[in-house]
Amino acid sequence: MPPLIRAEEPKTFRAPENVEFIAARELRLSRLLIAYIATGLFFMLLPGTFLGVWNLLAISSHRSAETVSPAWIQAHGHAQVFGWIGSFILGIGYYSIPKLRRMKPFALWAPWASLAMWSSGVTLRWVAGVYQWHWRTLLPLSAALEIAAFLIFLPIVSSHPPATEQAASRRGKLDAWILVVITGSIGWLSALVLNLLSAGVLAWRGASPVVPHGFDQPLLVLETWGFLVPFIWGFSAKWLPIFLGLKALDTRKLLWAVALNSAGVIAALLGRPLVSSLLLLAALSVAIYGLRLFEPSERPAKTKGVHVSFPTFVRLAYVWALVSSVLAIWASVTNNSDGIWGASRHALTVGFVAMMVFSVAQRVLPAFSGMRLLFSTKLMFVALLLLSLGCLLRVGSEVLAYQGFARAAWSWLPVSAITEMTAVTIFGANLATTFMQKSNRAELQYRDAA
């Protein structure tokens, strides 16, 4: 098997005369990135959102969350977290982390193999959950494929930069965002390992592919707060100071936030939801403080090529994360709080994670995918606006309806589902059309200079 990382960096790799080599590699990396993003968009739309909407319509028409099979709910959650966001992070990670860390070039067969394993793993997980077809075989097989794909990713993004770059890094203090992303990777690997263990146990002695509720809930905290959240904080630390013109990142506070966040995830895994929710709220508050997100900006935001509302939606996403943690505290001290937990989860997954992806992905992906411009900044705005409205309706009506505070709220749930579905469809269409356009190097260089 060829090595993942070349033992010797070709001496000519960054030499000016080797421009053609660099251009050809850049093209291949862009194609790889587009393949990952297209895979993520597929999982987001069909197995993820459409199944989620279907579930929500069924819940709303029967006025009870119990009417939908937990296997379908879990299939939706897995497709969104791993199929959509996981594929995006893998693609952006393979494309950008080695470059940002000025690492040696890696063999490109590896991320393609990783994509094949990752997408088959997530697809098999969905088939096992929704159709229950040969699920005793497919469930562990899918979990093993996902881990195999991740184990290709990890060494590529975590190998050491060449000695000269290490010295440069040390001078500028080892980048905090890398440490945050490493924590997210540990959370991701832990979630995949627990997923494999639970798949093995279910295949051996379970009656169905459904992960028992008591185990599923802490596992969801690990998947969201232990994996998705640190990755978003890491990329926020790297890109938001530039994109939003923020004051310099407070590294110490960000690292404290990561430590508190890890403690919160561990508390959830140990079955202490209240302690966990309090720690997660503290972690998030410190992270926001460290990112200096709500302090006056030092420079104007870079909004050329995206909608001017971009900085507002990024900040709104962090407000949704705060809402999610406050709801989680409320749920922890309330009996029969499924509606509040559901609202908290979607405030985080839709309000924070999806809103950050809608904002930042449309900012960076057109350039990463071969120097393109986003197809439509207006569509970007419409998608973000609809996502915000859908999320507001969803989070509000889930608490009111599921907890029995207002019966009328049952009929708002379908409206929220269709609004969110329209938002993700517009987002997907905007990105897909962007990738189909020809690249526009000159305009983009002008934008980055501006």
Ligand code: HEM
């Ligand atoms: C876009 C519109 C979406 C709709 C209509 C939707 C719908 C649903 C529904 C009906 C449930 C069942 C539990 C409940 O009622 O709260 C659910 C659970 C879940 N959703 Fe969503 N969802 C959407 C987006 C997302 C996104 C973007 C993510 C992640 C990035 C996500 C992740 C999850 C997870 C992790 C669960 C829990 C699964 C489990 O219990 O194991 N959802 N969703």
